[in-house]
Amino acid sequence: MAVADEGDSLQLDSTTFLKRLATFHQQRGTALEAAPRVNNKPIDLQKLYQVVLDQGGYDEVSRARLAWRKVGQSFGLGSSNHAAAYAFALKTVYYRNLAAFEIKDRYNKEPPPKEILEHVTARGGDLLTRTVENYSLPSIEDAEPSGDDEVTTPNGGDRMDLDDPGSGPGRSTRGLRQAPPQRVLFQPDLSSSRQTRTATGHGQSPQPTTAPSVTYNGPSLPHSLSSYEPRPPFPLTLRGVTTPANNSTRFYQQVHQQHAGLKRKAKNVTEPGSGFEGPNIYVRTLQALKSGIPGEISYALHHLVKISHERGDKFRFEAFPGLAEALIEYILTITSEYYAIDWRVTYMEDVTSDNVLDAINGTPKLAEKMQSAKRIDFVDELWDSESVIHFENVMQAGLATRNLLHMEENAQYLVRETCLARDMLTIILNLPHDLRLTELRHYMWDIAECLVPYWVMPNPPRSDPLYELLLREIRESPDRGAIVTCIRTLCRISMNLTVVNNISGVPPEIITRVVNWCLLQDEELVGAALDFLYQYTANPINVALLLYKQKSQDCPLSPLLSRMASLLRHGESETQTKVILQNAVPEIPAETIPNVPADLLEKLLQMDEPERSNVWLKCVFEEHKDSEITQIALWHAYQARFLQHSNPAAPNPTGLLPAAEFIKNVSIIFETATAQVVNGVQNKFIIKGIRPRRHPTDPGHHIYLRCMWRAPGQSTPCNEYLPNADALKHHLWQAHCGLQYKEGSTTQYSTEETNIRNPKIDCHWNGNCHRISQGVPKLEPTIYNLARHIPIHIVNEAKDNRNAKVQKTGQSPTASHDHFVPNTLGPRGAHDPRYVVDVKGLPVSRSEIDPEGKEAVWQYMTYYNTPVDEKGEPCGLSNTAALVLRNIARHVVKASSILKDGDLLGQAGLNNEDLVNWISDESNAELEADSGAAWMEKLFAGEVKEGLSWVMTYNRSLAPVVADVLALIRKGMEA
Secondary structure (H helix, E strand, C coil): CCCCCCHHHHCCCHHHHHHHHHHHHHHHCCCCCCCCEECCEECCHHHHHHHHHHCCCHHHHHHCCCHHHHHHHCCCCCCCCCHHHHHHHHHHHHHHHCHHHHHHHHCCCCCCCHHHCCCCCCCCCCCCCCCCCCCCCCCHHHHCCCHHHHHCCCCCCCCCCCCCCCCCCCCCCCCCCCCCCCCCCCCCCCCCCCCCHHHHCCCCCCCCCCCCCCCCCCCCCCHHHHCCCCCCCCCCCCCCCCCCCCCHHHHHHHHHHHHCCCCCCCCCCCCCCCCCCCCCHHHHHHHHHHHCCHHHHHHHHHHHHHHHHHCHHHCCCCCCCCHHHHHHHHHHHHHHHCECCCCEEECCCCCCCCCEEECCCCCCCHHHHHHHCCECCCCHHHCCHHHHHHHHHHHHHHHHHHHHCCCHHHHHHHHHHCCHHHHHHHHHHCCCCCHHHHHHHHHHHHHHHHHHHHCCCCCCHHHCHHHHHHHHHHHHCCCHHHHHHHHHHHHCCCCCCCCCCCCCCCCHHHHHHHHHHCCCCCHHHHHHHHHHHHHHCCCHHHHHHHHHHHHCCCCCHHHHHHHHHHHCCCCCEEEEEEEEEECCECCCCCCCCCCCCHHHHHHHHCCCCCHHHHHHHHHHEEEEEEEEEEHHHHHHHHHHHHHHHCCCCCCCCCCCCCHHHHHHHHHHHCCCCEEEEECCCCCEEEEEEEEECCCCECCCCCECEECCECCCCCCCCCCCEECCHHHHHHHHHHHHCCCCECCCCCCCECCCCCCCCCCCCCCCECCCCCHHHHCCCCCCCCHHHHHHHHHHHHHHHHHHHHHHHHHHCCCCCCCCCCECCCCCECCCCCECHHHCCCECCCCCCCCCCCCCCECCEEEEEEEEECCECCCCCECCHHHHHHHHHHHHHHHHHHHHHHHHHCCHHHHCCCCHHHHHHHCCCHHHHCCCCCCHHHHHHHHCCCHHHHHHHHHHHHCCCCHHHHHHHHHHHHHHHHC
8 A cells, every 4th residue: 555755744843734734624624623632631633643653543553452542641641540431532533633634644545525434433443445335324323322321321231442442353342340230039929910999099009819828937037038128129211212303413414415325335345436546646747747738737847846856756767757758858848939949859760850859869960950040039028828837837847857867866867768868958058048047047057967977978078069068158157156067067077987087178268267266265166166177187188288378378377376275274273282292200209307408497496486387397398188197207307306496494495386286287287288097906196188398498488409419338318408509519519529618719719639630539419420430521530620510410400499399389390481393484484373383391401310200291283174074084175275286296297298299289179269269379389398397396386385385294184185295296306
């Protein structure tokens, strides 16, 4: 059974759906209940329609067991004790409002008449097969229950089904639970069946006869019988009879059905001519188009345009033979409005008449026939109604053909089976330039764009009339839309075939126009122009023509290359990438609390508590969330530092804070410090969040320099802390180099023994320097050379401490200056900040042993990438510009050899008129051709090469393609 598409109705919004449903009921003559309610709940008709269709439609839901109850669950009707009644009420809503609409909308069939659908009960199903002949009208009693039935409890014979009665063949249904019948004990009637005259008196009971009575009061009588009392009689329930007096509506409908010929007939009897669905809409439109009747043609074209736009995949030319040919033949009838030509299509090989089109092999010299045809003189404003209708129908035929050819199967079929499409394009595009034909011309160019991927052009292609029409439109048309479509069509020739598309014979003015279009800010037009240049420069002969015109200074080849180089950056976006140069080195924590330098200790002793302890803590400790120190160790360090400097004569002899107050101040000074207790075998009291510094600081956070001199035989360095580099230098000279300080002297140190050679003199900084004895080159072991070498370590130590100071103060741990790559000039030689690559955090000089640790060093690179597709391949205008440059660089050497051979114009495929345009004067033809290397140097020097180099460096998307271009340029210069 053919099923129509129900997606259109389900995709509409609710208001549009209800309008469409109301229109259907109005045409059918039935009433629509737009807002039905079941169990006081509103029912959305569109949702109900979708739910039922998802389960197969009305008939399928009616056949399935308890299916309507499941439908009711979608509307919250399935959880009560009256679910069966609600399900049947929901079914009735669908039956009255949507059943007939479903048959028309989904199956595209005419629903049964309303007299056997909406006017009868919703019992049963099988609406698709219901006809007047096979449907039996329900009886009057079944259709119209009496009032007693509606208000009283049904008896055992009248049952109410759970979902709907008779919803499926052979289905067993259950009725509502009834009260059980009363158990009445048997009691014999002992009175006589005859009555006396007195028995008929008013209000008197019958008298017993003289027969002996039977007594049941004996001891053997059961108690249930002795205590039994009969129940009062129930009132008799009567069923009303339906008559014209009490139900005139029912009898009026029955009489109306009889007059309309809808009498009850025998089932399964089909009258002659009935029971056939007829052709569907697709066959109907095809036959109407072929009929030649104006009304039928208008009907067919109207539906073809609608179907081709909404469901174009339904119309496949291969499934409907003759449809494509009929559309093309009707489009060709527009010629009769302008020329005295009535085209006739033939499928025979012999074509003798001028108005006959060869549908098999194509019509030769068709463009010449159009030029020699006789024009019809007419006034535009005086077209009659038939001509206007004919013109509108041709427009619809062109639009339908264009829509249908967007499906590849239809385009392949039309190219494979007939040549009518090629002849149609040649005829329509050669019609006079009438404004009313503008839309039809656009349809023809769209049709050509769909067909040319499967066409093979002759050699030379200028002999093909369609190719000539494309070049003429690009050269002369002022219509931007037509130009873009024609350029795309020219580039798509033989695209889906193994044959290579050879664009040749292009006049120079077209090349000039295309190059100028590349300068516009119109992405669609520039994209089409770049596609054309890519196809055009793929032929070495075309590149030779460009070189020829470049030498005669009549073709903008150099501006073209400059524009291609600038388009390499079209659509770029800035991205930053960081690359690690040096991995981070973890810091080695200090194991002991550093000593306080003498000058710092002197300052601390001049302070009072608790300021002194607070400053001391800040100078020798630092915050670190993962470190800890025991409270007892911290207290002992505090006592060891300041207890020896206490004053016994003072009110507080020790001069120290109490332990509890000191520990409390630690948590106040450092934000990360907290006093904690670690439970164990023996509880441990710690301060969490601080650790000793590796180098003490002064109150201004200046880090002291440490002397790392370790003489032979010593296990630890000197570890003397000095406030600055000068103090460290003097300490090294005096304590470790043996220089004698001279007070009041201009030289400050004695120089008498500085030049005396002593083999034991060497540098013992950190215990492993040995610059005097093991350096390259070696130095004389004198005090003078040692004193000159020592400041190197002082500078490195100062740098390490300066970097450590930056880390402790929360600033960036990297170098304070930025470093740039040497080449920071743009393509035009000016400083361009976009060419700058920032290198943050270059490594600083450090000693071989680095207990302070190192931060990771990163190099931040800024790239300007152009768009890529979903596969990561470059795309867009920038990629096409790079491909044009690659074609030119690849063929310059070969093109220069073609110029030297002198047979350029013979191989170019140009006609005589174009040859005159290419050769501006006789001197140009005698121009001496340069070598390929010389051409490379002229074309790709300066801005072009700088732009390529910049893209190669900073554009990761185009780097592979630009690398090929640069390689071809280098190869061409070496040729």
